Amino acid sequence: MVRTRFAPSPTGFLHIGGARTALFSWAYARRHGGQFILRIEDTDVARSTQEAVDGILQAMDWLELGYDEGPFYQMQRMDRYKEVVAQMLAEGKAYRCYASPEELDAMREAQRERGEKPKYDGRWRPEPGKTLPEPPAGVQPVIRFRGPSDGIVGWDDKVKGRIEFSNAELDDLIIARPDGTPTYNFCVVVDDWDMGITHVIRGDDHVNNTPRQINILQALGAPVPTYAHVSMILGDDGQKLSKRHGAVNVMEYEANGYLPEAIVNYLARLGWSHGDDEVFSREQLVEWFDLDHITPSAAQFNTEKLNWLNAHYIKAADNARLAALVQKRFIDRGVTVTASPSLEAIIGLYKERVGNLNELADAAEVFYIDLHPKAEILAQHLTDEVKPALADFAGAVKTVAWEAPAIGALIKETVGKHGLKMPKLAMPLRVLLTGQAQTPSVDAVVALFPRETVVARLQRGL
Numbered sequence: 001m002v003r004t005r006f007a008p009s010p011t012g013f014l015h016i017g018g019a020r021t022a023l024f025s026w027a028y029a030r031r032h033g034g035q036f037i038l039r040i041e042d043t044d045v046a047r048s049t050q051e052a053v054d055g056i057l058q059a060m061d062w063l064e065l066g067y068d069e070g071p072f073y074q075m076q077r078m079d080r081y082k083e084v085v086a087q088m089l090a091e092g093k094a095y096r097c098y099a100s101p102e103e104l105d106a107m108r109e110a111q112r113e114r115g116e117k118p119k120y121d122g123r124w125r126p127e128p129g130k131t132l133p134e135p136p137a138g139v140q141p142v143i144r145f146r147g148p149s150d151g152i153v154g155w156d157d158k159v160k161g162r163i164e165f166s167n168a169e170l171d172d173l174i175i176a177r178p179d180g181t182p183t184y185n186f187c188v189v190v191d192d193w194d195m196g197i198t199h200v201i202r203g204d205d206h207v208n209n210t211p212r213q214i215n216i217l218q219a220l221g222a223p224v225p226t227y228a229h230v231s232m233i234l235g236d237d238g239q240k241l242s243k244r245h246g247a248v249n250v251m252e253y254e255a256n257g258y259l260p261e262a263i264v265n266y267l268a269r270l271g272w273s274h275g276d277d278e279v280f281s282r283e284q285l286v287e288w289f290d291l292d293h294i295t296p297s298a299a300q301f302n303t304e305k306l307n308w309l310n311a312h313y314i315k316a317a318d319n320a321r322l323a324a325l326v327q328k329r330f331i332d333r334g335v336t337v338t339a340s341p342s343l344e345a346i347i348g349l350y351k352e353r354v355g356n357l358n359e360l361a362d363a364a365e366v367f368y369i370d371l372h373p374k375a376e377i378l379a380q381h382l383t384d385e386v387k388p389a390l391a392d393f394a395g396a397v398k399t400v401a402w403e404a405p406a407i408g409a410l411i412k413e414t415v416g417k418h419g420l421k422m423p424k425l426a427m428p429l430r431v432l433l434t435g436q437a438q439t440p441s442v443d444a445v446v447a448l449f450p451r452e453t454v455v456a457r458l459q460r461g462l
Contacts, residue, residue, distance in 0.1 A: 157229055
């Protein structure tokens with residue numbers, strides 16, 4: 001059975017790159033009827049926070065990336081790691097190193113002076129016929145993995161192809177610190193082994209960790225997963241995606257009015273493709289997803305394309321669902337929705353014209369607040385030329401049938417009576433009712449308001 005995992009470190013919130021890794025891992029497991037595991041790698045106690053853990057879980061839930069097992073926390077597995085360290089020491093696959101930080105610094109400096117690549121020189125590594133010095137008193141050793149000293153370690157990466165490293169270039173990795181706490185690369189190995197992970201899909205910043213992890217897995221007699229290292233995401237400017245590019249925390253996208261299906265669709269297409277398909281459902285993603293069509297080159301984030309996708313999904317979304325999401329924003333703004341006008345009806349009229357939920361909330365809000373249009377926009381559209389026509393309309397609208405066709409007919413009758421062109425009356429109507437000169441069809445907008453609200457706002461303008 002295919003078993004994938006997503007293993008974020010809770011030292012910050014879930015960013016877009018991590019979300020894409022989670023999505024690819026989730027989609028691959030679902031595609032093959034496998035299982036997707038969530039693991040929280042929280043061994044960096046100084047930087048890990050519960051707030052970050054909660055943020056990661058919230059983002060996974062918002063994106064609907066359901067996991068079959070977990071979340072597992074590495075800090076709750078310390079006894080298991082220490083058990084494996086003790087086993088490796090007993091089997092001669094690991095050893096105690098008493099070299100002080102000062103000794104190691106001097107060693108590396110001497111190597112640099114000789115033009116060599118700085119690496120641990122194995123001074124405490126046990127070898128046949130080698131006599132080790134007496135351990136210094138009062139020094140707590142680190143534990144190092146006794147890695148192979150020759151040969152090649154390599155793997156067939158599902159994204160990057162064949163990758164090989166010379167074992168002679170690799171240090172004997174520290175797997176436990178002087179206080180006994182295990183290190184990142186060691187915990188990952190034990191976790192992947194214990195959890196039966198078959199496919200590791202992760203960022204290509206982990207490529208250099210992989211040969212060390214493979215060597216440890218082989219030393220333990222554990223199966224080696226299939227690896228797929230996904231390239232980084234670049235910003236719109238071609239630079240590595242970072243905070244300066246705006247929202248990189250996934251939940252900032254929720255706050256900025258994006259729908260989760262737009263983010264999922266966009267992230268799936270960011271470095272992976274299925275022919276020329278740009279818009280596809282979560283179900284189609286699961287049906288199509290494979291590792292062979294992940295591009296090995298860096299993907300470039302395109303905010304314009306994401307915004308287009310989001311607008312597409314808003315247009316397609318159910319009005320009741322959008323109304324609930326807008327209502328949530330109204331609560332944050334202190335806006336109360338009244339029985340009339342219908343929020344769903346407003347959504348239906350405006351959703352074709354907006355790019356995100358916040359814009360939709362902005363458009364709908366004017367129907368429920370005590371609106372006072374800006375003086376400059378009033379001065380521009382509420383001219384002496386149009387005021388007589390506006391006054392006629394304000395009087396006649398008190399008795400007209402309250403539906404868009406009848407209101408539209410009244411607007412046409414009024415502009416004809418006063419010898420005006422349609423925009424001359426339509427613009428001030430829009431401004432007095434919504435504060436905006438651009439809206440959907442003016443008769444439909446007027447019809448959404450309660451009659452008494454329309455009359456009150458028009459009379460205020462006169």
